[in-house]
Amino acid sequence: xxxxxxxxxxxxxxxxxxxxxxxxxxxxxxxxxxxxxxxxxxxxxxxxxxxxxxxxxxxxxxxxxxxxxxxxxxxxxxxxxxxxxxxxxxxxxxxxxxxxxxxxxxxxxxxxxxxxxxxxxxxxxxxxxxxxxxxxxxxxxxxxxxxxxxxxxxxxxxxxxxxxxxxxxxxxxxxxxxxxxxxxxxxxxxxxxxxxxxxxxxxxxxxxxxxxxxxxxxxxxxxxxxxxxxxxxxxxxxxxxxxxxxxxxxxxxxxxxxxxxxxxxxxxxxxxxxxxxxxxxxxxxxxxxxxxxxxxxxxxx
Numbered sequence: 001x002x003x004x005x006x007x008x009x010x011x012x013x014x015x016x017x018x019x020x021x022x023x024x025x026x027x028x029x030x031x032x033x034x035x036x037x038x039x040x041x042x043x044x045x046x047x048x049x050x051x052x053x054x055x056x057x058x059x060x061x062x063x064x065x066x067x068x069x070x071x072x073x074x075x076x077x078x079x080x081x082x083x084x085x086x087x088x089x090x091x092x093x094x095x096x097x098x099x100x101x102x103x104x105x106x107x108x109x110x111x112x113x114x115x116x117x118x119x120x121x122x123x124x125x126x127x128x129x130x131x132x133x134x135x136x137x138x139x140x141x142x143x144x145x146x147x148x149x150x151x152x153x154x155x156x157x158x159x160x161x162x163x164x165x166x167x168x169x170x171x172x173x174x175x176x177x178x179x180x181x182x183x184x185x186x187x188x189x190x191x192x193x194x195x196x197x198x199x200x201x202x203x204x205x206x207x208x209x210x211x212x213x214x215x216x217x218x219x220x221x222x223x224x225x226x227x228x229x230x231x232x233x234x235x236x237x238x239x240x241x242x243x244x245x246x247x248x249x250x251x252x253x254x255x256x257x258x259x260x261x262x263x264x265x266x267x268x269x270x271x272x273x274x275x276x277x278x279x280x281x282x283x284x285x286x287x288x289x290x291x292x293x294x295x296x297x298x299x300x301x
Contacts (some may be wrong), residue, residue, distance in 0.1 A: 096259070101196065103257075104206075107147075108147065108197065108255060109147070110203045112145070113143065117198060119251055120144070120253045121255040121266070122178050124176075126173065126174050127169050127173040128157065129144065129169070130166075130293050133159045133165055135252050140155055141155060142155070142168060152170040153172075155168060162235060163284060179262075181290050182263060184285035187241060189211050193258060195208070195247055195256050199246075207245045207247070210245075214239075214242070216242050218240045240269075241265045246277040246281075251267050266284045
């Protein structure tokens, strides 16, 4: 597939006040017993993949199921800098789920193709969208559906299997509202969070919970369809945020918000013996997501 030229508008990652609470760590999915990684059914269901033996957020190719998880460690996320600019909309919330939903829904999209579906978050007003690598592993083309029901074709800008992150570009759009990213290093266990995405294709689904743990190391593999997420067929990422907010196939690539309506993580995987949520979800911390997204936009890798 032809890559989108990288001369477009830079993604906007703005750390708005209020600042999220400190002490946040990222937990990874850990299965009770090791099992071979697998993906959920195709179509409206996302493949299982980003976390070890976990049936996490669904993506273009499906949701990821975690095959192994490591307890919290001292892993910290690094950020290569914050992009300049201001978001198209100041998505601040007043500390309750309904206000977070009102701020977050306009910046969350559904991503789909013939292989499956997932979610993504808008990072530039001209259509740059951050999602999971496993959502776009099939290469596209993709259809992006916005919260107002409008649609656009999207192409891959860059992917990073090692962190399960990718950026795509919706064509022919402008003036989009963009997400506000918080400093994930300030997240604490017990903080309330909200997840928004398109589980099973049900766009605009809002769920809530808390941060259950921090600094998880998650290993996820390819699903049984033979479509690997990485050259080795597995991806391991550190510092994951664990949450009990309901995440299901189709949520992959969607944002995890704090109660100020700021993105603290990108939902990537879940642990689920039944391909459904059992309250063990894992998100890539926003600091890692920002850094990787900036590099993908600039270099494609």
